[in-house]
Amino acid sequence: MTEVIEPKTVPAVKQDADYVFYELTRSICPECRRVIDAHILLRDNKVYMRKRCPRHGQFEGLVYGDAEAYTAHSKFNKPGTIPLKFSTEIDRWLST
Ligand SMILES: [Zn+2]
Secondary structure, three states, rough: OOOOOOOOOOOOOOOOOOEEEEEEEEEOOOOOOOEEEEEEEEEEEEEEEEEEEEEEEEEEEEOOHHHHHHHHHHHOOOOOOOOOOOOOOOOOOOOO
16 A cells, blocks of 8 residues: 655744754764764854764754853964874874
8 A cells, every 4th residue: 555645744934943054064963873974053052062963863962051151262273283202102192
């Protein structure tokens, strides 16, 4: 028997998401440890990370409890620096 799928109804009024997208970063899937894209979202003055693994689906977690402080601190971000000397021997670099 063929199932009839009704088309999804489109709301008459555009609705806003309950979050603001803040930045894109990279993270790992908590199940398979694969490196995946992650979105940093601001909601209810808190900071969340949302990520989706193609195999294990979507994950979301709280990463900071004060979005106002989180965004204010970002003005102190600076480019990373490679040390002049390493205290341990490097056997491999992380790929980006
Ligand atoms: Zn996964």
